Amino acid sequence: MEIIKATSTKIKDVDFENLSFGAIFTDHLFECDFINGEWQTPTIKPYAPFLVDPSLKVFHYGQAIFEGMKGYKDENNDIWLFRPEENFKRFNKSAERMAMPEVPEEVYMNGLVELLRIDRDWLQKGKNHSMYIRPFMIGTGTGVIANPSNNYKFMIIMSPVKSYYAGEVKVIIAEHFSRAANGGIGYAKAAGNYAGQFYPTNLANKEGFQQIIWTDDATHTKLEEAGTMNVFFRINNTLITAPVSERILDGVTRKSLLDLAKRNGMDVEIRSVLVDELVEAAKNGSLQEIFGAGTAAVISPISGFSYKDTYYELPKNENPWSLQLKEELTNIQHKVSEDHFGWTFKV
Missing domain, CATH: 3.20.10.10 (D-amino Acid Aminotransferase, subunit A, domain 2)
Known part of the structure; x- marks a missing residue:
């Protein structure tokens, strides 16, 4: 896995007591590309926009799947995930249905764990806090012929959140x-x-x-x-x-x-x-x-x-x-x- 650390952090500008759900993201993201039938070297790098071709398959034929999961930090500052294997299995079940390649378990889990370790300071202690984690995959092949993409991008982004209260x-x-x-x-x-x-x-x-x-x-x-x-x-x-x-x-x-x-x-x-x-x-x-x-x-x-x-x-x-x-x-x-x-x- 290639790791490129951010040169600065946004964390000092975050009010962790007043968070809009899923609106603020941590300093880093994880990505791994599937190109011509093979998964490439996984990478953790600074969170940032990226350029794409207007003819990406995801835009025209909707090949996009995701998961939603959370991380927690206990009073000993240890980080925990809740049933991540269930999210992993369901992710690949979604991938199969959408004619997308399955993500290898070591890519999914190692990327998830390492990303949490690198951005661990973004996860606050206490029952009011957690880290919302969004693994997702999109078709990145180009062209507007109606067939499955040949290239894909698997990514994980993370957002610190507070307890979610929807009211009545x-x-x-x-x-x-x-x-x-x-x-x-x-x-x-x-x-x-x-x-x-x-x-x-x-x-x-x-x-x-x-x-x-x-x-x-x-x-x-x-x-x-x-x-x-x-x-x-x-x-x-x-x-x-x-x-x-x-x-x-x-x-x-x-x-x-x-x-x-x-x-x-x-x-x-x-x-x-x-x-x-x-x-x-x-x-x-x-x-x-x-x-x-x-x-x-x-x-x-x-x-x-x-x-x-x-x-x-x-x-x-x-x-x-x-x-x-x-x-x-x-x-x-x-x-x-x-x-x-x-x-x-x-x-």
């Missing part, structure tokens, strides 16, 4: 738009998946809702994801979430929360949840909680939902499962509590 989240259940379809790329973290959500989400925002709960493309009767997160429903004392599929992302936070809930003796069901079931549960009082789960916010509680122009407010629970699970998970991530699952990885 009201959602609308999708009756027309879909996030993904069978046979499509919904299970991949492809950039285009997220671009397709912006328009219907903007429409929801104009109606006073922060996010959408997506429904299946064929019937719009099955609840699938909330915004860019997996979604959980607590009906009576059972925690329910949809199974992963071609349409639903295999979230690392999702699977971790399921394991924590089972360890706590909570009743868990992995099955499709029908819109009619949710509406009926809201009407009869058995619907206790809805929350989204993902890397950025960990858990985002939902205060109510709208369907067919009727709004349903959720009850205010004194001890919601969502906050209990979030506390347990973040304690493991920050090494405040014992990691019984072996999820944490020391850098």
Whole structure:
């Protein structure tokens, strides 16, 4: 690996107590190019813009994938990652679906670890702080013929963040738009998946809702994801979430929360949840909680939902499962509590 250190640092200009999520990046980035069938020498170098050809395949045919993960610093100044092997496996699953080359594990993991070591001062201690890490890959071949790129660039950039508080989240259940379809790329973290959500989400925002709960493309009767997160429903004392599929992302936070809930003796069901079931549960009082789960916010509680122009407010629970699970998970991530699952990885 080639390492080119920055001659100066931006860290002195950063107010770590007032960070906009994902807006400020560390002094260095990692990159490795795939050219004519071979991965080249990995490089860590100063974070900076780079010039590209206007005919890059990523611009014209959308070959772009990414991951979202976090690093944490404990009270001993040790740095930890949370289940990085899951992100690595999912990254290459996305690459395969988008006809892109798989990244070798040593390139991905060694680059990630070395980048964190070099920019370790950017990661602050405490449960309010973490490092958001964005591995991504784009097609860098040139030309506007509609075929896969022959060259690619794999990069990792990092952004210091504080705990993510979305405030009160009201959602609308999708009756027309879909996030993904069978046979499509919904299970991949492809950039285009997220671009397709912006328009219907903007429409929801104009109606006073922060996010959408997506429904299946064929019937719009099955609840699938909330915004860019997996979604959980607590009906009576059972925690329910949809199974992963071609349409639903295999979230690392999702699977971790399921394991924590089972360890706590909570009743868990992995099955499709029908819109009619949710509406009926809201009407009869058995619907206790809805929350989204993902890397950025960990858990985002939902205060109510709208369907067919009727709004349903959720009850205010004194001890919601969502906050209990979030506390347990973040304690493991920050090494405040014992990691019984072996999820944490020391850098």
